[in-house]
Amino acid sequence: MKRIVLFGTGNVATHLFEAYKNSNSFKIIQVYNHASESLQAFEDQVAITTNLDEILSADIYILALKDDVLAEIKEHIGKTDTLVLHTSGSVSMDVLKKFKNHGVFYPLQTFSKNKEVDFFNIPICIEAGNKESANILEELASEISEKIFTISSQQRKTLHVAAVFVSNFVNYLYTEGEKICAESQIPFEILHPLILETALKVTKMSPIESQTGPAKRKDQDVINSHLVLLSEDQQKIYSLLTQSIQNLHGKEL
Amino acid sequence: MKRIVLFGTGNVATHLFEAYKNSNSFKIIQVYNHASESLQAFEDQVAITTNLDEILSADIYILALKDDVLAEIKEHIGKTDTLVLHTSGSVSMDVLKKFKNHGVFYPLQTFSKNKEVDFFNIPICIEAGNKESANILEELASEISEKIFTISSQQRKTLHVAAVFVSNFVNYLYTEGEKICAESQIPFEILHPLILETALKVTKMSPIESQTGPAKRKDQDVINSHLVLLSEDQQKIYSLLTQSIQNLHGKEL
Numbered sequence A, B: 001m002k003r004i005v006l007f008g009t010g011n012v013a014t015h016l017f018e019a020y021k022n023s024n025s026f027k028i029i030q031v032y033n034h035a036s037e038s039l040q041a042f043e044d045q046v047a048i049t050t051n052l053d054e055i056l057s058a059d060i061y062i063l064a065l066k067d068d069v070l071a072e073i074k075e076h077i078g079k080t081d082t083l084v085l086h087t088s089g090s091v092s093m094d095v096l097k098k099f100k101n102h103g104v105f106y107p108l109q110t111f112s113k114n115k116e117v118d119f120f121n122i123p124i125c126i127e128a129g130n131k132e133s134a135n136i137l138e139e140l141a142s143e144i145s146e147k148i149f150t151i152s153s154q155q156r157k158t159l160h161v162a163a164v165f166v167s168n169f170v171n172y173l174y175t176e177g178e179k180i181c182a183e184s185q186i187p188f189e190i191l192h193p194l195i196l197e198t199a200l201k202v203t204k205m206s207p208i209e210s211q212t213g214p215a216k217r218k219d220q221d222v223i224n225s226h227l228v229l230l231s232e233d234q235q236k237i238y239s240l241l242t243q244s245i246q247n248l249h250g251k252e253l
Helices: A011-019 A067-076 A131-142 A153-183 A188-201 A220-227 A232-250 B011-019 B067-075 B131-142 B153-183 B188-201 B220-227 B232-250
Strands: A002-007 A026-032 A047-049 A060-063 A083-086 A102-107 A124-128 A148-150 B002-007 B026-032 B047-049 B060-063 B083-086 B102-107 B124-128 B148-150
Touching: A002 A011, A011 A026, A011 A102, A060 A067, A067 B220, A083 A131, A102 A131, A102 A153, A124 A131, A124 A153, A131 A148, A153 A188, A153 A232, A153 B153, A153 B188, A153 B220, A153 B232, A188 B153, A188 B188, A220 A232, A220 B067, A220 B153, A232 B153, A232 B232, B002 B011, B011 B026, B011 B102, B060 B067, B083 B131, B102 B131, B102 B153, B124 B131, B124 B153, B131 B148, B153 B188, B153 B232, B220 B232
Parallel strands: A002 A026, A002 A060, A026 A047, A060 A083, A083 A102, A124 A148, B002 B026, B002 B060, B026 B047, B060 B083, B083 B102, B124 B148
Antiparallel strands: A102 A124, B102 B124
């Protein structure tokens, strides 16, 4: 049984805590956060602390922290043989090189606190500073997921940018879609099947093949009739993405 | 048994043809297209024609045509009591008002010819010129889907714009994500679970609540480190959407 101290109480930390609850091989023995309010959700389940001098000794420290907080906290952790991991998509493994055993444990998923996720299908991108750390990381990841990828810091950075496009930016377009519907008293639910099918489709075929719509068809009448329905900010997005689609698919003609 | 003539052989027409294949209440008896090559996929299964003077008499004409072709073809259909429908998201029902019985049958989904869809969950937006047409339309739609919505021309136009945001534009962002991965030899498959979860999440909670990522966190270091990895065109999209997310979520602070 390997003991883990979890640093952080954000979306990733909360979901990791849930994921390892039923593990027989790994046990989260303590959760740290600088603010005590954030620890309330954990206090009945595990030891908690707001004091970096009271961190328990353990086999693994998981720093599931915002990038700037990560930089600060790691300075406060003294010399140790414990395997120290961070969970960030955009931070190089090297920020942890002061620790003999270090690595990265990056679950590639979007987490919201009040939405359950099934870790089993979540790709976990791992990277380790030495062979021994790699073995523990692989064991740790395999405990909750069947999709483990060894990804370098440079690749992870690129992957994180791609994830911003296909998740954060996509979610923003959903937000605009909901807003447009609300203005005409149309329930957003009517768009759910379209949203799901659009996502599902690109897991079966390349998105470049599955592009449809007025931009790809170069249907300027429809495009113009859409633009007049939109706010100035929405028009900017509509025009830029329409132009981008036409630039890409124009080459196919 | 009501007889249907289907005008068009594009994505929507192809999927409608498949959907009504096993119906006992509706039968597609003929498919029209101006180009004979496009009819080849149908010729073993149904009567086909490229000649508008040879259209069979039927109970329903479904014009599943591009908007500009629709405007032209309807001029060539003479006076008739047949229920004439179009399938366009962006064209008003009124373009068909020269026909005594007319309406709109708009399946709100993204169709690609070589990707099967399950019509049962596809919302079908209907609008009819009179009560009798409304009844037939409802019967026609209920035959293949359990989600029927009566939507006015004005609402449909708005819905179509929203659909462009949540499907066409979203698919374009998937395309960029794939491109970014390919440049770093990362398999796009690693992003599939994230894509699916991002979509699934907004069917359970509002997208405004499920927004995550560096733009929402106002993590300028990450944003800057992403921008340098992108092409000029990608930077434009990244900057505009990041700014939009910050404008929206900045208000929450």
